[in-house]
Amino acid sequence: MLRMVPLPMLGRNLQVYQYDTYDQSIVDARVAEFRDQVERRLSGHLTEDQFKPLRLMNGLYLQLHAYMLRVAIPYGTLSSTQMRVLGDIARAYDRGYGHFTTRQNLQFNWIKLADTPDILEKLAKVEMHAIQTSGNCIRNISSDQFAGAAADERTDPRPWAELLRQWSTFHPEFSYLPRKFKIAVIAADEDRAAMRLHDIGLRITQQDGVAGAQVYVGGGMGRTPMIAPLVNDFVPLSDLMSYLEACLRVYNRYGRRDNMYKARIKILIHEIGVDKYRAEVAEEFAHIKTLGIDPPQAEFDRIAAFFADPAFADTTADAPVDRSDAGFAAWLDQNTHAHKRAGYTIVTISLKPTGGIPGDASADQIDAMADLAEAYSFAELRVTHAQNIVLPHVRSADLRAVYDRLVAIGLAEANLDLITDIIACPGLDYCSLANARSIPLAQKIADRFADPVRQRDLGELKLKISGCINACGHHHAGHIGILGVDRKGTENYQLLLGGSGAEDVSLGKITGPGFSEDGVVDAIERVTDRYLAERTDGERFVDTYRRIGMEPFKEAIYG
Amino acid sequence: MVEALRLRDDAAHDEPAVTLDAFLGQSNATAVRIEAGDDARLLLPHLDRLALIEVSFPKFRDGRGYSAGRILREAGYTGELRAEGDVLVDQIPLMRRCGFDSFAPAAPVDPAALERALERYDHVYQAAADGQVPVWKLRHG
Ligand code: HEM
Ligand code: SF4
Secondary structure (H helix, E strand, O other), rough: OOOOOOOOOOOOOOOOOOOOOOHHHHHHHHHHHHHHHHHHHHHOOOHHHHHHHHHOOEEEEOOOOOOEEEOOOOHHHHEEHHHHHHHHHHHOOOOOOOOOOOOOEEEEEEEEEHHHHHHHHHHHOOOEEEEOOOOOOOOOOOOOOOOHHHHHHOOOOOOHHHHHHHHHOOOOOOOOOOOOOOOOEEOOOOOOOHHOOOEEEEEEEOOOOEEEEEEEEEEEHHHHHHHHOEEEEEEEHHHHHHHHHHHHHHHHOOOOOHHHHHHEEEEEEEEHOOOHHHHHHHHHHHHHHHHOOOOOOHHHHHHHHHHOOOOOEEEOOOOOHHHHHHHHHHHHHEEEEEEOOOOEEEEEEEEOOOOOOOEHHHHHHEEEHHHHHHHOOOEEEOOOOOOOEEEEEEHHHHHHHHHHHHHHOOOOOOOOOOOOOOOOOOOHOOOOOOOOOOOHHHHHHHHHHOHHHHHHHOOOOEEEOOOOOOOOOOOHOEEEEEEEEEEEEEEEEEEEEEEEOOOEOOOOOOOOOOOOOHHHHHHHHHHHHHHHHHHOOOOOOHHHHHOOOOOOHHHHHHO | EEEEEEOOOOOOOOOOOOEHHHEEEOOOOOOOEEEOOOOHHHHHHHHHHOEEEEEEOOOOOOOOHHHHHHHHHHOOOOOEEEEEEOOOHHHHHHHOOOOOOOOEEEEOOOOHHHHHHHHOOOEEEEOOOOOOOHHHHOOOO
């Protein structure tokens, strides 16, 4: 029998999952399969209608001007080697850019169909793929971008996410679900992954010394946003795959096929009620558990070993960081987080420079971030759902060097979680479903609030823009959300207040009549002015909104 | 009717399949056809006298039949399990993993493409209804 053979591609001593020959053979076979499918499409043996679900399951969308390829970055973790290959692909096959997305993936917006098998082959060589980044299947698993580094986590959620990645890859029963299916896993109290806005959200916990997960089911955004209710307070690791199969089987059997807008699991649970859903899952679970489909603890342990701590230096004697440069100090305050290890810091690189496209990075910037990871962060990077990049393990003594390098490549914006750290979907510039442009609006807002002192004074303010009701830009979960609508053939924007995708999850409410592009920027300014007038000490925008309600803001906007 | 593509050795069953209602209502029929929205579990008390179960796939996007297939195999059904309708060549490997061993695609399937598809993957990540050993089991002996 073939034994597990670690492959040498990514180099040793990396804290990312590394393929063995089994993983590699599956991903290689996928590339060959897609090459075959593309050939059959190009030679006319497959109609576009038949080809569509196949290409979607390989992350290939047809957009307004070209194909878009969405590359999976499982749970947002990647090595510098992988990052560099993304830069190479951007250069060779795209127009020199990659776009980091709200699901911790990367999109290339200018791809040729005939090139995609070669691109997938390049990805496979560094243990990457585009499997299930689209289509009505279980999508790329998302997680906390600070996993394995955060001071507040109970455990590293990534071994769980990798277990789920393998279980969900080419799942024979769940590849033609009623609708797409998104799973997020976290293991901290702070929710940095919008866990309850996923079809299934898992929070890793322990009960009596046994590791397991709280299971939330039926969240989602789109046209009918819903916050996932708790379906099971504790499923032990040893039952988790069986339990998830039960959750999905109930959905696959009952989920609606007649109306794609009502096909998400959130609608099923809303229609039958969470109690009935829970009972059906319990019954299904009792049966599935007898089939022996849960991997053993040894498999979890094998995976978890890849995510062991890197070789941290003894940093107890490090000198304190010199904060005398105001620009550097502002960046430290805004873009770094506490690390679980004293003497180390988590750095977030903002991909939201004023005037830029949220989430975009040039091939050169991608390479430069890979260099930084190699020099200062154990060759590891993360992608965040807010479309930024994380260097998870930076020695505090190196922060100044990292900052200087970021200044040189134009990525030192000190705006994490501030009003200019905007999430925006591709909108009318790329997307065939769009009602309105998102990117130019994001740029206008960033311009209006460009003054760093003003931004910092406004404090944490998550602003999210979607170009249509599908909500790819998470507008429902923005402290301030903007939704592009079509009003008698012209672009119009609705404003929402009070949403959150974090542990204080909530859905935003529409303020009232919509605005033109300039009108909505003015309206936001009236909203933030009112907040400044009303806030009490230490209140974030969303806290003030929750305390005083919509009325004062409405009055400020509409007079 | 389209000649079914059978991936089993026994002789084809020649009795025509009756609807689920007809099957449950009467009969000593030995072949039944279930529609995508039918509950496959209604057949579980009768599996030992069934030789053919045909599951309809009205549109290739409608994946309810994958669950139906597994449910029937998990309950011990060993007769012919046929996927009928909008069945595409690239879906047949997944259907096989869900226990289907007979296929009646509405549009003809290119045999060479099917052979390639069926032989493509040496390994699978999860246990299903086809007895393939998942890689987690191979890894840990
Ligand atoms: C440009 C091509 C794109 C198209 C055609 C597209 C299409 C859609 C559609 C139709 C939905 C609604 C699904 C539903 O409610 O069932 C959706 C939701 C979503 N999309 Fe996109 N999308 C695109 C790009 C993106 C990008 C670039 C991102 C990430 C930055 C993204 C992230 C999401 C997210 C997070 C949701 C919400 C998921 C939920 O409802 O829970 N999409 N998209
Ligand atoms: S929200 Fe609408 S406009 Fe924006 S990417 Fe999604 S589908 Fe396109």
